[in-house]
Amino acid sequence: MGNVEREQFVAVQKNGDGDLTAFRTSSGRVLDYNQAKEEVNAGNIAGVNLFKGRDGELYIRGDADGDPTNNLDQLPRFE
Known part of the structure; x- marks a missing residue:
């Protein structure tokens, strides 16, 4: 399979309730x-x-690493 770099989430969209969409x-x-x-x-x-x-x-969540700054809710928003 090789050493392929996996993608990461870098920005999110949210609905009016603050849920990730x-x-x-x-x-x-x-x-x-x-x-x-x-x-x-x-x-x-x-x-x-x-x-x-x-x-x-099933829901998506960030891996628990003790760093709240990389939680999905903390990612920048995009339109």
């Missing part, structure tokens, strides 16, 4: 939430993982 990757791709979940599940995005919420749905 889309992501921009380090390569410039824009993914809606479902596309992003597929990419995370496939292991293509570094620094994030999926977890199952109380409602049984």
Whole structure:
């Protein structure tokens, strides 16, 4: 497989409730939430993982590393 650099999320879109709805990757791709979940599940995005919420749905979250500045909610927004 080689040493391929995985993409990272570098910016986010949020809805009026503050929920994440889309992501921009380090390569410039824009993914809606479902596309992003597929990419995370496939292991293509570094620094994030999926977890199952109380409602049984899968959600994207940043890997716990003790650094709040790189949480997904802290990423810059894009239009």
